[in-house]
Amino acid sequence: MIELRHLQKDFKVGGDTVHALDDVSLDILSGEYVSIMGPSGSGKSTLMNILGLLDRESTGEYRLNGQNVSVLNDVERTRVRRENIGFVFQSYHLIPRLTARENIELPMLLAGISPKERRIKLDAVLQKLSLVDRAHHSPNQLSGGQRQRVAIGRAIVMKPSILLADEPTGNLDSKSGSDVTHLLESLNEEGITLIVVTHDQAMGNRAPRQLNMLDGRINDEIKV
Amino acid sequence: MRWLDFLRFIGQVLNRHRFRTLMLWLAIAIGVVAVNLLTALGEGAKVFVLNEVNLLGRKTLIVLPGKKETTGGMPPLSGQSPRSLTIKDAQAISRLSAVKAVAPLVLGNIEVSYAGKLREVILLGTTPSFFLMRNLEVSQGKVWANVDMQKGEAVCLIGHQLRHELFKSSPALGEWVRAGDRRFRVIGVLKETETSFGFDMADVMIVPIASAQSLFNVDGLFRIFIEVKYFSQLVMAKQKITALLKKRHEGEEDVTVISQDAMLSSVQGLLDILTIAVAGIASISMLVAGVLIMNMMIITVSQRTKEIGLLKALGATAGTVRLLFLCEAGLISLLASLSGLVISYAVLLVANTYIDTLQFYSPWWAQLSSLLLAMSFSLLFAWLPARRAASMAPVDALQGQQKRGQ
Numbered sequence: 001m002i003e004l005r006h007l008q009k010d011f012k013v014g015g016d017t018v019h020a021l022d023d024v025s026l027d028i029l030s031g032e033y034v035s036i037m038g039p040s041g042s043g044k045s046t047l048m049n050i051l052g053l054l055d056r057e058s059t060g061e062y063r064l065n066g067q068n069v070s071v072l073n074d075v076e077r078t079r080v081r082r083e084n085i086g087f088v089f090q091s092y093h094l095i096p097r098l099t100a101r102e103n104i105e106l107p108m109l110l111a112g113i114s115p116k117e118r119r120i121k122l123d124a125v126l127q128k129l130s131l132v133d134r135a136h137h138s139p140n141q142l143s144g145g146q147r148q149r150v151a152i153g154r155a156i157v158m159k160p161s162i163l164l165a166d167e168p169t170g171n172l173d174s175k176s177g178s179d180v181t182h183l184l185e186s187l188n189e190e191g192i193t194l195i196v197v198t199h200d201q202a203m204g205n206r207a208p209r210q211l212n213m214l215d216g217r218i219n220d221e222i223k224v
Numbered sequence: 225m226r227w228l229d230f231l232r233f234i235g236q237v238l239n240r241h242r243f244r245t246l247m248l249w250l251a252i253a254i255g256v257v258a259v260n261l262l263t264a265l266g267e268g269a270k271v272f273v274l275n276e277v278n279l280l281g282r283k284t285l286i287v288l289p290g291k292k293e294t295t296g297g298m299p300p301l302s303g304q305s306p307r308s309l310t311i312k313d314a315q316a317i318s319r320l321s322a323v324k325a326v327a328p329l330v331l332g333n334i335e336v337s338y339a340g341k342l343r344e345v346i347l348l349g350t351t352p353s354f355f356l357m358r359n360l361e362v363s364q365g366k367v368w369a370n371v372d373m374q375k376g377e378a379v380c381l382i383g384h385q386l387r388h389e390l391f392k393s394s395p396a397l398g399e400w401v402r403a404g405d406r407r408f409r410v411i412g413v414l415k416e417t418e419t420s421f422g423f424d425m426a427d428v429m430i431v432p433i434a435s436a437q438s439l440f441n442v443d444g445l446f447r448i449f450i451e452v453k454y455f456s457q458l459v460m461a462k463q464k465i466t467a468l469l470k471k472r473h474e475g476e477e478d479v480t481v482i483s484q485d486a487m488l489s490s491v492q493g494l495l496d497i498l499t500i501a502v503a504g505i506a507s508i509s510m511l512v513a514g515v516l517i518m519n520m521m522i523i524t525v526s527q528r529t530k531e532i533g534l535l536k537a538l539g540a541t542a543g544t545v546r547l548l549f550l551c552e553a554g555l556i557s558l559l560a561s562l563s564g565l566v567i568s569y570a571v572l573l574v575a576n577t578y579i580d581t582l583q584f585y586s587p588w589w590a591q592l593s594s595l596l597l598a599m600s601f602s603l604l605f606a607w608l609p610a611r612r613a614a615s616m617a618p619v620d621a622l623q624g625q626q627k628r629g630q
């Protein structure tokens with residue numbers, strides 16, 4: 001379902017050009033659980049951003065569910081992203097003025113879903129993430145683990161087929177970190193395609209398919 | 225996005241970022257208030273000057289006997305010329321459709337006596353319209369009723385100083401005073417501080433026009449004061465009156481009709497400078513207001529670049545994001561400008577109740593342009609950064625970055 005062909009991403013920094021991604025070709029099937037590891041600066045986040053249509057590749061082709069998304073305009077990419085992809089960021093990226101519930105509701109608001117349908121889906125997600133009694137708390141009243149659970153709730157409320165998590169446990173202690181990991185894995189077991197970037201070897205090793213990046217290339221691949 | 229959700233989202237932004245909303249509100253309201261108050265000050269000064277030179281009132285015409293070149297300046301107050309204006313002329317003028325009121329005037333010196341006290345005063349013969357047109361107020365008693373101009377009742381009103389000199393502290397109303405060879409009953413006393421076209425009304429006696437004519441044994445009038453209904457009709461009325469009197473006087477143009485324009489032209493230069501000063505004051509305060517608003521707007525939008533990135537990552541199109549920020553700015557600036565206007569009204573109201581010499585008011589063009597300017601400054605400076613942030617790749621906006629090379 002995800003097909004990358006000869007993906008290239010260059011950044012111009014001053015007079016120099018940095019090849020953040022260098023000829024990356026990769027296929028990921030529906031329902032897979034993939035971890036991406038590698039040293040800092042190896043291009044993991046750059047790859048995730050392109051996979052999530054948050055950024056455009058410099059050259060190369062990206063096909064999602066058979067559709068060439070490289071050639072779509074921004075509005076079309078927004079729609080594809082909304083319908084297919086959920087994100088979890090290392091620093092949560094919650095909107096501080098909104099409550100946990102409102103943060104999770106946001107993608108549905110932007111998609112124009114009716115209030116009734118929103119309420120049903122929200123209740124289900126809050127239930128699933130054990131956030132019911134935290135629903136009306138604002139993010140700064142929540143612990144790191146709870147915040148990341150809210151962020152995961154927001155990522156899955158639109159029922160995307162792909163969940164991208166860039167260092168989801170990077171800001172968490174080991175207990176909350178492993179909670180979040182288990183939560184993500186349980187979502188994967190329900191069928192979502194899960195792609196996780198991590199520095200944590202133990203977490204990375206849990207994935208059946210492990211990619212290792214170096215200098216913008218996929219350097220090594222382990223399938224368990 | 226549904227429009228109700230859209231509004232609720234904006235409401236949440238304004239409500240939950242209260243400090244920022246307050247600061248923005250202040251910046252806009254202060255701008256609007258500054259423009260309106262400073263302009264009101266300038267306009268107040270202008271109106272003050274206008275009133276000082278406004279001897280006649282904008283809607284007033286004066287007919288005087290005799291032909292005279294009137295390129296400017298006041299006509300001499302001393303009577304001249306013979307009999308060419310009559311009560312009948314005044315009555316004919318009062319029947320013109322553009323004319324609201326007519327007050328003929330006869331004027332002369334007379335000796336007034338009461339209980340052995342003798343005073344030489346100026347005696348005015350006129351009609352009740354004269355009191356209205358000249359804003360003369362009566363502190364005791366009242367003006368006689370507007371009866372036939374031809375009928376000379378033996379009643380009079382006297383200036384406050386004359387009253388004091390003749391009656392001291394005893395009551396004046398109802399007493400009979402002698403003027404020349406006739407007797408008049410005092411029916412009213414003029415308010416203090418009354419002056420009219422240059423001379424003091426403290427020391428005068430006013431009687432019905434016909435009484436004055438027979439007292440002085442004259443047919444002619446010294447002046448006819450005319451008030452037109454609308455200022456726009458002034459020029460037309462002036463022509464009609466000239467034509468009418470020419471016809472009544474066997475085709476001879478032997479009267480002069482003057483309006484205030486002639487007198488105002490001498491202070492026009494001063495008024496022009498004041499107008500320029502008011503416009504200058506208004507534009508400077510608008511500029512200051514604009515800078516205040518611009519600063520607040522730019523700060524708020526760049527603070528929220530991350531949010532724009534997030535909204536885009538979560539499925540908002542660039543168009544939706546721009547619209548959100550524009551509507552947010554539009555709403556707050558509309559509410560803030562309106563409250564700025566309300567504050568201006570309140571301040572001007574208070575100022576006007578406590579300060580008598582100047583009348584402050586903010587003209588409609590200042591109100592409208594302060595509103596429009598505050599709104600367009602807010603919208604412009606919300607639009608520019610929001611457009612930039614909305615057109616960035618979501619990932620860059622998310623990092624709150626300003627710019628990135630590709």
Ligand SMILES: Nc1ncnc2c1ncn2[C@@H]1O[C@H](COP(=O)(O)OP(=O)(O)OP(=O)(O)O)[C@@H](O)[C@H]1O
Pocket residue numbers: 011012013018019020038039040041042043044045046047628
């Ligand atoms: N916005 C940018 N402008 C310039 N260079 C960038 C930008 N984003 C990334 N890079 C460069 O691209 C390369 C890959 O960066 P990327 O963020 O993908 O690394 P990463 O593997 O996620 O690292 P980390 O583990 O530290 O998060 C780095 O050399 C980085 O400096």
Ligand SMILES: [Mg+2]
Pocket residue numbers: 044045046
């Ligand atoms: Mg990274």
